[in-house]
Amino acid sequence: MANEEHLAILRLGVWQWNKWREENPDVRPDLSHAELQKPNRHMPDFRGTIFARRDFERIIFEETKPHRAHFEGANFHGVDLSEANLYAAILDDANLQDAILYGANLRGVSFRDAKLQGALVQKVDLTESHLIRTNFYRADLCGVNLSPSLLSDVQMKRAKIGGTIFANVDLRDIHGLDTLYHVSPSHIGIETLYKSRGQIPEVFLRGCGVPDSMIEYARSLVAAERPIDYYSCFISYSSHDDALAERLYADLQAKGVRCWLAPHDLTPGEVIVRGIDEAIRLHDKVVLLLSEAAVLSPWVKYEVDLACTCEAGEGRTMLYPLRLDDAVLTTAQDWAVMLRKGRHIGDFRQWKDHNAYQAMFARLLRDLKAEQQ
Numbered sequence: 001m002a003n004e005e006h007l008a009i010l011r012l013g014v015w016q017w018n019k020w021r022e023e024n025p026d027v028r029p030d031l032s033h034a035e036l037q038k039p040n041r042h043m044p045d046f047r048g049t050i051f052a053r054r055d056f057e058r059i060i061f062e063e064t065k066p067h068r069a070h071f072e073g074a075n076f077h078g079v080d081l082s083e084a085n086l087y088a089a090i091l092d093d094a095n096l097q098d099a100i101l102y103g104a105n106l107r108g109v110s111f112r113d114a115k116l117q118g119a120l121v122q123k124v125d126l127t128e129s130h131l132i133r134t135n136f137y138r139a140d141l142c143g144v145n146l147s148p149s150l151l152s153d154v155q156m157k158r159a160k161i162g163g164t165i166f167a168n169v170d171l172r173d174i175h176g177l178d179t180l181y182h183v184s185p186s187h188i189g190i191e192t193l194y195k196s197r198g199q200i201p202e203v204f205l206r207g208c209g210v211p212d213s214m215i216e217y218a219r220s221l222v223a224a225e226r227p228i229d230y231y232s233c234f235i236s237y238s239s240h241d242d243a244l245a246e247r248l249y250a251d252l253q254a255k256g257v258r259c260w261l262a263p264h265d266l267t268p269g270e271v272i273v274r275g276i277d278e279a280i281r282l283h284d285k286v287v288l289l290l291s292e293a294a295v296l297s298p299w300v301k302y303e304v305d306l307a308c309t310c311e312a313g314e315g316r317t318m319l320y321p322l323r324l325d326d327a328v329l330t331t332a333q334d335w336a337v338m339l340r341k342g343r344h345i346g347d348f349r350q351w352k353d354h355n356a357y358q359a360m361f362a363r364l365l366r367d368l369k370a371e372q373q
Helices: 004-012 014-023 190-195 202-207 212-223 239-254 272-282 298-314 334-342 354-367
Strands: 130-132 150-152 233-236 285-290 319-323
Touching (some): 190 212, 298 334
Parallel strands (some): 130 150, 233 285
């Protein structure tokens, strides 16, 4: 919980707070779990209060809720703001170098002229943050990791970038990409071109150091009559069912469906959990092969839980369950019970029969057909 003495000094004003920080350099202020808003009639209302020019370096901000607060020119250098609810806060001209904003709610936040650049070792991390109507006008975004954030109606006019990571994000709803100041190349992933349907200003791509061949590919995505035919998919299965998984993987790839299947697609030395997490988040659908072995597999359960989390966070349906036997209909496993109660489960029990397999595969292919954008 927040240190009441530290909160009391914060309430005194900017001069008193910064003077106290200067006189007590070894004290790490603790504002953790502070509501920063009026809990009752006897307490001052911190929501919307001005905290401009305050020095918050090395502060403990765990689960603090400073939404709608004004932090113009404040110093958040190196502060961990992970999961912070900064909804509609004002951080204009603030120093957020090396800050960690992983998973933060940055909806409606203003970062005009803010310094968000990271050092060479530790970059500002906006991974999985909600950037909705966020304003980065003239902000310094060098070294910032923007992947895979939720971007919607984001303003970046005249911002500075370099070493900035735009991996697995849709850039179509970012304004001002053609006005950015590039101090060095940035990182544009192939998934970003794909998700953005190639609708990215060429001047931005060239400034990021994207080669001409990739720019040509981006043009082809725009020009293509149907830029995407099928949803990409991750195949979740038990090793007991690898014969079917291998067959589906080969047949889907042959039809132009981008698939991920472990262990084929794990880079040597890659941490398995990290590889699976990234693969599920990067693909549109999770084709789930449900057998008796799969129902008992902790790996399959983990992959289903992660897909459900992605569904809830992104508001889209990812799971495509197929039963290979009747185990999912009779098991007492909690996750499988919830699955059979809430989802239609396709019947793939006769997959070993050639004609039956072809019919079932045709149905799967039809269901993976993506809607036109």
